[in-house]
Amino acid sequence: xxxxxxxxxxxxxxxxxxxxxxxxxxxxxxxxxxxxxxxxxxxxxxxxxxxxxxxxxxxxxxxxxxxxxxxxxxxxxxxxxxxxxxxxxxxxxxxxxxxxxxxxxxxxxxxxxxxxxxxxxxxxxxxxxxxxxxxxxxxxxxxxxxxxxxxxxxxxxxxxxxxxxxxxxxxxxxxxxxxxxxxxxxxxxxxxxxxxxxxxxxxxxxxxxxxxxxxxxxxxxxxxxxxxxxxxxxxxxxxxxxxxxxxxxxxxxxxxxxxxxxxxxxxxxxxxxxxxxxxxxxxxxxxxxxxxxxxxxxxxxxxxxxxxxxxxxxxxx
Numbered sequence: 001x002x003x004x005x006x007x008x009x010x011x012x013x014x015x016x017x018x019x020x021x022x023x024x025x026x027x028x029x030x031x032x033x034x035x036x037x038x039x040x041x042x043x044x045x046x047x048x049x050x051x052x053x054x055x056x057x058x059x060x061x062x063x064x065x066x067x068x069x070x071x072x073x074x075x076x077x078x079x080x081x082x083x084x085x086x087x088x089x090x091x092x093x094x095x096x097x098x099x100x101x102x103x104x105x106x107x108x109x110x111x112x113x114x115x116x117x118x119x120x121x122x123x124x125x126x127x128x129x130x131x132x133x134x135x136x137x138x139x140x141x142x143x144x145x146x147x148x149x150x151x152x153x154x155x156x157x158x159x160x161x162x163x164x165x166x167x168x169x170x171x172x173x174x175x176x177x178x179x180x181x182x183x184x185x186x187x188x189x190x191x192x193x194x195x196x197x198x199x200x201x202x203x204x205x206x207x208x209x210x211x212x213x214x215x216x217x218x219x220x221x222x223x224x225x226x227x228x229x230x231x232x233x234x235x236x237x238x239x240x241x242x243x244x245x246x247x248x249x250x251x252x253x254x255x256x257x258x259x260x261x262x263x264x265x266x267x268x269x270x271x272x273x274x275x276x277x278x279x280x281x282x283x284x285x286x287x288x289x290x291x292x293x294x295x296x297x298x299x300x301x302x303x304x305x306x307x308x309x310x311x312x313x314x315x316x317x
Contacts, residue, residue, distance in 0.1 A: 047215045049073045051106055051171040055095045058108040060115050066108055070133035072169035072300070074162040076141070076155070078109045079122060079129045087128040090145040094130065097151050103171040104159060104213075130154075134162050135309065166295055166309070168215055184216040192220060197228035222296030226257055235262050242271065249275060249283045253290045260294055268294060269308035276315045288316065 049072040058066050058077075069075055078094050080087035091109070098107040112119040112127060122131055122138065132139040139161065141154050162168065188203035204221035207214055230238075235258035242248065242255030252275050259268035269291060276287045291312055295305050 047169045048172045049169045051173060053173055054099050054103060054105075054171060055107045055109070058110055060117055063118060067133060067136045069106070070167070071135050071306075072167065073103070073171050074105050074158055074167055075133040076105055076107045076158070077122075077131050077133065078107060079112050079119065079124050079127055079131070080109065081111060081113045081127055083113075084127050086145040090128045090130075090151075093146075093148050093151055097148060097155060100152075101155065101159075105155060106171045132158050134158075134165055134167050137313075163213075166292070166300055168213065168218075169300075184214070185220060188217075188220055188224075192224055192227070195227065195231075197224045197231065200224040201228065218296055219299070222293050225293060226260070226297050229254070229257050230261065233258070235259075247275070247278075249279065249287060253287065256290060256294065260297060265294070265298055265302065265304035266307070269304060269311065273308065273311050273315050276312070288312070 049069065051069070051073075066075055066077075076094065076098060078087075078091060080091060094107055098105050110118050112124060122129065126143060128145060129143045130141045132141055139158065141158070142150075146154075185203060185207055188200050188207070191197075191200040191203065201221060201224040204217045204224060207217035208221065211217070233254070238251070238254045238258040239262075242251040245251055252271050256268035256272050259265065259271070272287050272291050272294075276284055276291075279287060291308065295309070298305050300306075
């Protein structure tokens with residue numbers, strides 16, 4: 001992450017995805033998941049993360065909740081001190097830029113004098129230092145006071161990285177109004193329910209072209225792709241074929257699809273991630289993409305997805 005700033009630190013963080021409705025995963029006919037740790041579901045929106053504010057203070061006693069929050073929404077951390085003049089210049093810029101994203105980021109402020117263990121944990125040598133958390137993993141951003149356009153450039157890159165790792169929730173404060181109920185894409189959902197997966201895919205893709213951050217469209221596109229891949233397939237046959245040749249990448253991907261719709265998501269992820277550890281090149285990448293696609297199908301808060309994310313990161317890095 002380097003928006004051409006000489007004071008930037010190197011990015012050392014995360015490199016931081018006859019079959020009809022009966023073959024869709026149980027419980028996936030509507031919105032994905034429920035809110036997980038680090039912020040409850042707000043207004044019935046599964047992508048909303050309840051926060052005390054878009055900008056808030058954090059200390060050593062509350063830091064664990066911040067880590068949990070970063071599973072759902074990227075967390076920017078401003079490490080500062082009262083005596084630090086550059087901190088006083090940077091802090092209002094950070095608050096203004098974070099607020100401008102409308103909840104796609106939150107800003108946690110850490111007074112390093114009052115929280116020396118957090119300063120040590122992040123390896124802070126000078127302040128101000130700005131880092132981020134994505135799924136509990138630190139992402140170094142920059143040190144010193146930067147102009148507002150450069151701060152925004154860093155946060156734009158951070159959001160891209162977060163999206164690649166499935167962190168696409170949005171923070172809402174207690175005053176936020178609930179979003180309207182009902183499907184966001186009724187025509188696409190109707191096509192999906194009828195088993196017209198090609199039409200559903202086209203409609204969801206069109207929605208994403210207009211709004212790349214549309215979580216409902218991402219969820220729908222993933223379900224449509226799964227349904228299309230499994231049409232006229234017998235899940236038990238796909239699983240048996242992969243079991244007979246565990247090194248066959250295409251068979252493993254098909255079997256993982258079948259296991260997800262059969263209610264064995266943990267087995268699907270175990271199958272794919274085991275192969276990721278032993279493959280290279282295009283095969284490894286195709287397996288990674290299938291895992292991410294199935295994450296979308298199940299939703300970020302599914303326990304199998306939460307566990308598999310950690311296993312996937314270990315397998316890749």
